[in-house]
Amino acid sequence: QVQLVESGGGLVQPGGSLRLSCTASGIIFSRYVMGWYRQAPGKQRELVAGINSDGSTNYADSVKGRFTISSDNAKNTVYLQMNSLKPEDTAAYYCNANHIRYRYDYWGQGTQVTVSS
Secondary structure, eight states: OHHHHOOOOEOOOOOOOEEEEEESSSSOOOGEEHHHHHHHHSOOEEEEEEEEETOOOEGGGTTTTTTTEEEEGGGGGGEEEEEEOOOOGGGEEEEEESSSOOOOOEOOOOOOEEEEO
């Protein structure tokens, strides 16, 4: 059974930082592209950042220079370091695992990030 378990969300003031973690079980981690998505109320889910098995990364323009995605293959865990947070970063953040070859796509349950003073 595949599970993606996120943690690290919370309430933070503008300009603050948070680190999200997503630990995967039931998959061969290195065969998946891992990503973080977010969804704010009334908006579509959007890609925030992704990381491939070779370590290459991509980011949404709105978070470039502020967020960093990384992974620890030994721990089957992907991280999202979020700095200089803004109120518009407020959303539910979801971890995603997408197989590099086959149509296997998995989601975590989400973790809420709220940026407010």
